[in-house]
Amino acid sequence: MPILAVRENGRSVLIQPTFLELVPSARPCSLYVHIPFCHAKCSYCAFFSEVPPSNGIDNLFLDRLLEEVAQVTMARSVPFETVFIGGGNPGMLPVSFLAELVSTITSIGSIGKPLEFSMEMNPESLQDAHSLLFESGLDRLSIGIQSMQDRHLKTLGRNTDRQKNLQGLARAKELQDTFGFRLNCDLMTCIPGQSIADASTDIDELVDLVAPDHISLYNLTVEESTPLAQRVAGGSLVVLDEDRQADMLESCWDRLAALGYFQYEISNFSTEKATRCLHNERYWRLDEYVGIGPTAAGTVAMSGRSVRTTGAADIHRYTKEDAFSTYGIYPLTIAESMHEHLLMGLRTSVGIEKDAWSKRYGYRFNELFSERIVLLERYGERLFEDSKERFALTRAGFMLLDSIVLHLSQALEDAPS
Known part of the structure; x- marks a missing residue:
C-alpha cells in the first residue's frame, strides 16, 4: 500500500518505502527481536511460536535473523534507545548465537550501547553459560515463572514445574550477583482453580527467593483457538468470574505495594523508578520501534504519520525469501x-x-x-x-x-x- 509522502513541486507524492528506509537514522527508536520457538506451546498462549524439529533450529533462520538485525543496526547513526529480545523462548537458541546477536547490536559501528538491553527466557532454559550474554551487553533479564505451584503450571500447560522454577531462579540470582543486571519475573493470576491465597503465596515466595526489582503480574486471558479455550468451552476448566478476578487482582496489588513495589502500569510493578522497563514504557507512549523476526511488529513515523510493519507468521518464508521481504508495511490512520x-x-x-x-x-x-x-x-x-x-x-x-x-x-x- 502506498504511503502519502511529503509534497514535491506542489504535488503530493505517493511512495512505497522499503523496510530499511523506514528505520530512523538518528531519532530515538527501540528494537524488538522475536524468537518464534518454544520447547512446547503453553495452553493459554496465542503468540506465534513453533516447536522446532528434532534436528534443531535451521541455521538458515539464525543467519537471516542476524543479517536483518545487523542491517537495521547499521542503519542507525546512534544506538537504539532500548532493545528487547523476546519470544517464544530465546533460551531455545544456542548460547553462542545469542551472544553474537547481543554483541552485534552493541558493537556495530561503535555507536554505543542502548540505555536498556533486555531478554526474556524461561527458567528451565537459563544456563550458567548465559553469562556470555551479560559480558556482551545484556543488562536486564525477564524470567517467565507464571506460578510456583505445580497444579497451576499444569493448567497453564507450562513446560516446567516448581523444581525447575526454583533452579532457574537460583541460577538467575547467582548471575545477577556476578553481573549486576536488573531482574524481572512474570507471574500469572486468575488461573482456573487458583485462590487468592495461592496468588499471594506466589508473590511472597518469589520476593523471598530473589527479591526481583521488577514484577510483571498478568491476569490470565482465555484467547480464542487455544487449548485453554477449548478446555473452558468443554467444561473441564471453569474461569473465575469477574468479581472473583477483581478481588484477586486487588489483593495481589495490595500485597505488592506492601512489599515495596510501585504499580506504574496495570500489570507492571517496580521497586523504584530506575527499575521500570524502559522498553515497555516506550511502547506505552507510542514511541518509535523496529520489529525484527516472524510476526514482529514495529511502529515508525514517516511524513507526519505512524507506519506499522508486521512480519509474516511463516518461519519457512522468513528463512527462504530475501531479507525484509516478508514484512507488511502500512500506514495507520x-x-x-x-x-x-x-x-x-x-x-x-x-x-x-x-x-x-x-x-x-x-x-x-x-x-x-x-x-x-x-x-x-x-x-x-x-x-x-x-x-x-x-x-x-x-x-x-x-x-x-x-x-x-x-x-x-x-x-x-x-x-x-
Whole structure:
C-alpha cells in the first residue's frame, strides 16, 4: 500500500518505502527481536511460536535473523534507545548465537550501547553459560515463572514445574550477583482453580527467593483457538468470574505495594523508578520501534504519520525469501493511532499526557472526549483523574480498562483518516 509522502513541486507524492528506509537514522527508536520457538506451546498462549524439529533450529533462520538485525543496526547513526529480545523462548537458541546477536547490536559501528538491553527466557532454559550474554551487553533479564505451584503450571500447560522454577531462579540470582543486571519475573493470576491465597503465596515466595526489582503480574486471558479455550468451552476448566478476578487482582496489588513495589502500569510493578522497563514504557507512549523476526511488529513515523510493519507468521518464508521481504508495511490512520494511544496510554499510572496528545494529533484531548468523559462520571466509582496535564485511570478504572477504551473510542468514529 502506498504511503502519502511529503509534497514535491506542489504535488503530493505517493511512495512505497522499503523496510530499511523506514528505520530512523538518528531519532530515538527501540528494537524488538522475536524468537518464534518454544520447547512446547503453553495452553493459554496465542503468540506465534513453533516447536522446532528434532534436528534443531535451521541455521538458515539464525543467519537471516542476524543479517536483518545487523542491517537495521547499521542503519542507525546512534544506538537504539532500548532493545528487547523476546519470544517464544530465546533460551531455545544456542548460547553462542545469542551472544553474537547481543554483541552485534552493541558493537556495530561503535555507536554505543542502548540505555536498556533486555531478554526474556524461561527458567528451565537459563544456563550458567548465559553469562556470555551479560559480558556482551545484556543488562536486564525477564524470567517467565507464571506460578510456583505445580497444579497451576499444569493448567497453564507450562513446560516446567516448581523444581525447575526454583533452579532457574537460583541460577538467575547467582548471575545477577556476578553481573549486576536488573531482574524481572512474570507471574500469572486468575488461573482456573487458583485462590487468592495461592496468588499471594506466589508473590511472597518469589520476593523471598530473589527479591526481583521488577514484577510483571498478568491476569490470565482465555484467547480464542487455544487449548485453554477449548478446555473452558468443554467444561473441564471453569474461569473465575469477574468479581472473583477483581478481588484477586486487588489483593495481589495490595500485597505488592506492601512489599515495596510501585504499580506504574496495570500489570507492571517496580521497586523504584530506575527499575521500570524502559522498553515497555516506550511502547506505552507510542514511541518509535523496529520489529525484527516472524510476526514482529514495529511502529515508525514517516511524513507526519505512524507506519506499522508486521512480519509474516511463516518461519519457512522468513528463512527462504530475501531479507525484509516478508514484512507488511502500512500506514495507520489518525483514528487508528488515537485508539492505540488510548489502549496503551491508559494502561499506565501516568495516563495520557494532554500536551503530547495535542502535539501528535493536532486535537485537544478534552475536545474529542468531553461528552464521553461526562458519561463516565455518572458511574458509581471514580474511574479516572482528569487534570489540565493528563487523563489517567484510577485503580477502579484499571478494572474496566477495555470497556473504558471502547467507550472513549466511539468518539473517534468521525476522526479524519
